[in-house]
Amino acid sequence: MISLKDLLADIRQCDICKEHLPLGANPVLRATETAKILIVGQAPGTRVHATGIPWNDPSGDRLRMWLDLDLEQFYDESNIAIIPVGLCYPGKGKSGDLPPRPECAPKWHPLLRPLMPNIQFTLLVGQYAQQYYLQDQHKTLTARVSHWQQCLPGYLPLPHPSPRNTLWLRKNPWFEADVVPFLQSHIRKILL
Numbered sequence: 001m002i003s004l005k006d007l008l009a010d011i012r013q014c015d016i017c018k019e020h021l022p023l024g025a026n027p028v029l030r031a032t033e034t035a036k037i038l039i040v041g042q043a044p045g046t047r048v049h050a051t052g053i054p055w056n057d058p059s060g061d062r063l064r065m066w067l068d069l070d071l072e073q074f075y076d077e078s079n080i081a082i083i084p085v086g087l088c089y090p091g092k093g094k095s096g097d098l099p100p101r102p103e104c105a106p107k108w109h110p111l112l113r114p115l116m117p118n119i120q121f122t123l124l125v126g127q128y129a130q131q132y133y134l135q136d137q138h139k140t141l142t143a144r145v146s147h148w149q150q151c152l153p154g155y156l157p158l159p160h161p162s163p164r165n166t167l168w169l170r171k172n173p174w175f176e177a178d179v180v181p182f183l184q185s186h187i188r189k190i191l192l
Contacts, residue, residue: 004033004115011087011108017101020090027087027104028054031116035081036190038122039063040129042160043086043100054082062161063125066176068184079191081116083109085128096164105132120190121153123183126160142172148179156183 002010008031015025028044039055047057055063055074064074074080086100087108093099109132113119124130127141133155134144144157151157159165159175169175 002111002115004031004112007111007115011112014087014108016107017088017103020101021088022091023049023089025088026052028052029081029083029087030054030075030077031081031083031112032077033116034078034118035116036079036118036120037187038081038083038116038119040122040124040133041082041084042126042128043084043097044089045097046089049089054084058163059161062163063158066158066161066180066183067187069187073191081119083112085109085132096162100128121186122155124151124155124157126158130157142168145172145175145179156186158183 008029011029012027014027018025023046026044026049028048041055044054045057045059048054053075054060060074064070067074084100085105087104088101090098090101122133124133124144127144130141130144134151134157141157141159144151145159148157156179158179159168159172
């Protein structure tokens, strides 16, 4: 069996969909055998592509606020793994970035997950992460997030923390009133 270190080296060299990537292949992820929490997002944006640091943007600021974690805690790879559904920046669409490339998650996630045996809780951030992991459970992001308790104990579906979703958050105040306090409390319990 391949080690996580060797698998990550292979993934970081991946270029299977490079002809579809406007900025080229640059897989961005973090994982260790000791990680207890897995954050599965959608795909890196341009800033994350340029820096190689996941969630290094306004969406990451809001996500860290929801988690009640500072930068040091959030980027502590011994506790938190970050593996998006699409590992490279997919390009710009009509209303934001394009969806994650479909090759990444089926190729890499099934290999990565068994090499992270200490994962206790997986955050599914945005519709693409939820569609990949939850598949047929509820059809819309709002339905998935509003039925969050049905996904426990292993998963918690979250809306994408992008500033573009501010209207969604205003229309669904129950998320920050009910889900975020549970999320913060659960994260604290796991990281103690």
